[in-house]
Amino acid sequence: MKDFPEDIIYSCEHIWVKVDGNMATIGITDYAQERLGDILSVEFIENDTYVERDETFGSIESVKEVVDLISPVSGTVVVINEDILEDVSIINRDPYDTGWLVVIEMDNLEQLEDLLAASNYHDFIAQEESE
Amino acid sequence: MAWRLLDFRRHNIFENMAIDEAVFRETIIHNTQPTLRFYASDPAAVTMGYFQDAREEINIEKCREAGIDIARRITGGRAVFHSHELTYSVTATRQEEIFPADIAGTYKIISQCIARGLNDLGINAGLAKEGRAPGRAVKACCFSTPLQNELLVNGRKICGSAQVRKRGGFLQHGLLLLDFNPVKTADVLLPRCSSEQVLQLEQSVTSVHKELAQAIDTREICARIKKSFIEELGIRLEEGALSPAEQKLKNELMEKYTDTDWNINRKKYFKVG
Numbered sequence: 001m002k003d004f005p006e007d008i009i010y011s012c013e014h015i016w017v018k019v020d021g022n023m024a025t026i027g028i029t030d031y032a033q034e035r036l037g038d039i040l041s042v043e044f045i046e047n048d049t050y051v052e053r054d055e056t057f058g059s060i061e062s063v064k065e066v067v068d069l070i071s072p073v074s075g076t077v078v079v080i081n082e083d084i085l086e087d088v089s090i091i092n093r094d095p096y097d098t099g100w101l102v103v104i105e106m107d108n109l110e111q112l113e114d115l116l117a118a119s120n121y122h123d124f125i126a127q128e129e130s131e
Numbered sequence: 132m133a134w135r136l137l138d139f140r141r142h143n144i145f146e147n148m149a150i151d152e153a154v155f156r157e158t159i160i161h162n163t164q165p166t167l168r169f170y171a172s173d174p175a176a177v178t179m180g181y182f183q184d185a186r187e188e189i190n191i192e193k194c195r196e197a198g199i200d201i202a203r204r205i206t207g208g209r210a211v212f213h214s215h216e217l218t219y220s221v222t223a224t225r226q227e228e229i230f231p232a233d234i235a236g237t238y239k240i241i242s243q244c245i246a247r248g249l250n251d252l253g254i255n256a257g258l259a260k261e262g263r264a265p266g267r268a269v270k271a272c273c274f275s276t277p278l279q280n281e282l283l284v285n286g287r288k289i290c291g292s293a294q295v296r297k298r299g300g301f302l303q304h305g306l307l308l309l310d311f312n313p314v315k316t317a318d319v320l321l322p323r324c325s326s327e328q329v330l331q332l333e334q335s336v337t338s339v340h341k342e343l344a345q346a347i348d349t350r351e352i353c354a355r356i357k358k359s360f361i362e363e364l365g366i367r368l369e370e371g372a373l374s375p376a377e378q379k380l381k382n383e384l385m386e387k388y389t390d391t392d393w394n395i396n397r398k399k400y401f402k403v404g
Contacts, residue, residue: 043182
């Protein structure tokens with residue numbers, strides 16, 4: 001059974017967001033890491049770079065596949081998880097905690113309203129898998 | 132349902148990579164029909180996966196001496212030597228119901244089409260049931276490690292593929308070996324292989340000409356694979372050309388693909404296109 005913590009919100013691009021004031025900690029969901037399989041590499045745009053919602057903030061590579069990381073919010077990337085740059089397998093092992101990717105300082109909190117609660121994300125996946 | 136066909140052409144590797152990326156980007160931006168493309172690279176070239184370190188994977192000096200181009204792909208995977216090859220690419224958006232959202236499912240469908248085309252030529256190609264773990268000895272070479280659903284002939288790999296996904300759309304391209312020279316392949320890749328490792332590569336890889344025990348015209352292979360895509364997927368193929376927008380983007384992307392900073396140093400080109 002895939003894990004869908006309820007204290008975070010989700011995007012249709014399989015990114016989770018944990019909000020603390022105007023800071024958004026961002027990672028990929030358990031579902032996403034499972035679909036990708038063993039993650040081999042990850043890269044991000046540079047720290048202090050502004051990223052628009054729905055723009056790429058990095059890429060992730062599993063065996064033979066490169067996938068864009070799509071930002072669910074607009075803002076400035078203020079922290080990058082250096083630990084995963086050292087050991088990328090953390091993302092597979094612990095996607096919701098130590099496997100977080102970046103922190104974005106948001107400038108439009110209203111965008112959070114477009115993201116999904118855990119139950120809605122669960123339904124979205126079920127629909128996507130049935131198509 | 133109609134797909135666009137960009138039929139077999141030879142270009143240098145930079146142009147080939149720029150065309151694949153231009154078609155991919157325009158397809159996902161404008162949600163256009165899927166494209167099946169065939170090409171080969173002239174002169175010979177080595178491509179590496181998006182994340183690979185050129186200096187660790189490719190014998191750059193050897194390539195330069197031999198006039199072999201080096202290019203970085205936007206897809207994943209490992210280094211591939213483009214010489215005596217037929218390369219295919221398939222581009223589609225997330226709207227295409229034929230394709231699932233994961234790499235294994237997409238590989239399976241495309242591999243089935245190519246296997247059917249090879250079967251039609253008399254080659255006993257089938258899909259790998261499970262991936263083989265990469266060995267250290269030949270770690271850089273794409274052909275040393277078949278993935279699940281990649282194409283094998285009697286356990287030997289004949290086609291290596293790689294994929295990139297953006298916005299749910301994907302580009303998958305793969306190289307079908309017409310001939311395979313393990314010594315030359317090992318020569319342009321790193322780490323340098325011992326004769327034992329070259330033998331290992333020889334035993335795990337095959338080619339179209341080897342399986343048929345004769346050379347065959349590349350366009351004949353394309354014709355069989357086109358037919359198999361039509362029959363396997365129930366589609367029509369309409370021969371087309373690059374759109375003006377794709378042509379323009381391709382020309383812009385040539386700056387990236389001829390840039391040593393991209394090919395060797397992986398300078399970031401997030402905003403291109």
